[in-house]
Amino acid sequence: MMSQRMQITFLGTGTSQGIPILGSKHPVCLSDNQKDKRLRVSVLVQWEGQNYVIDCGPDFRQQLLKNPIDRLDGILFTHEHSDHTAGIDDIRPFFFRQGDIDIYAHERVITALRRRFDYIFADEDRYPGAPAVSVHPIDKDSSFILNGAKVVPVEVLHNRLPVLGFRIKDFVYLTDAKKVEPEEMIKLKGCKVLVVNALRLEPHHSHFSLDEAVAFAKEVGAERTYFTHISHHLGFHDQVQATLPENVFLAYDNLKITL
Template identity: 60%
Template sequence: MKSPLTVTFLGTGTSQGVPVIGSDHPVCKSDDPKDKRLRVSVLLEWENYNYIIDCGPDFRQQMLRENVQRVDGILLTHEHSDHTAGIDDIRPFYFRQGNIPFYAHPRVFQSLHKRFGYIFEIENKYPGAPTLDEIAIDKETPFSIGGKKVIPVEVFHNRLPVIGFRIDSFAYLTDVKTIEEVELQKIKNVEVLVLNALREKEHESHLNLSEALTLIEKIKPQKAYLTHISHLMGFHEEVERTLPENVFLAYDTLKITI
């Protein structure tokens, strides 16, 4: 029998977060906590394992809010800053645990080596810098974390390949604009799907709301949760009332168990 998987939405916002700095948009002025969105990430928990998908600029705040005491590894979808800029904040975990495993496509590690050179320096490494165990992944090869099988799923963020993940009957896809049929078959009929939906208006590199709902109809999960949400989507409570009965807007701190 598989151990239940608990998913906590650490952040559900787009690259600027919600509210956007300096914005007078009504959603940015909302008092509803569900309209406050940190950069997108989830915490996966089962048995005594804690794994995180993406490590953005709000990572420290998210770890403190959820009182996370240990991180067994971090899975990166791609190299953009809203998914990787919090890497330096793994230091408290590194000081207690040692090297932190990171799972990412080799292209992502190449980008991180340029942007965080002091972390990846081999000779004369700065003594306070953390150390990552680089574990290369690709769309073809499943891998294991904490006894669970992970199936990588490739999607495209405009023309940039991004890796999503299927674990048990849970699938997490972010920064999707298109997905090829062979990759779609990996996640058909999952129990829970998390998928990005930026706003109502079409966008060149993200699904908008109608595109996300069309893709959900094709995948046919039992439940779907939308994430990577912009303030331009509208107020959480108003948008939620318009969605199909099995589709929900995710929000920061939401927990689900599969």
């Protein structure tokens, strides 16, 4: 995609178990609507011919088979939870073609990844088939440049765990948020597209409920808002969408939007 436009592909929009949940007889898990089938949460962001992914969970390979790219220019990690990181081994085909893959994450997240995927981060005695990464530590106080675009990390609280979201140009991606401090809200001012989590109807200790997400979207005031990190308890996609305010949408797997 060789243009100034940015394309966002929702690789997955589900919560940690995905939808359908294994063995569940919940009506949403039994739905025939493809928009009710959600892989673990991740997005592909493309501009100026480069491809970046925010998070790579356990469905990463499956997601990129549906949305193929021939090059991966970097992964931005929000936090260390398994549904956001467990697919990192699937960078191997890109590593074999390109060499070390750039990853951007908080030092705490890098430490967790080193512990869980030590073979990827090994400096010596590397297993011949293992991928490798080039590590770029980031935090909420330091913006950085990717492919000519300024990236501003935005800290949200997932219960007590700090999680990084990202503003890239006029696109903001936040996930696993329950609270956003006023100094971080300032970073969202004037964004055109906001993506934020909306887990379910009932309140939750570490995620926005639907009502909380709607209120947050109103406060931010983006031109368009998309909800992600959705559980089966939110309800059927089409029924929930019919209740949302104008310019607020439920995202769904493989949805593509442009800025």
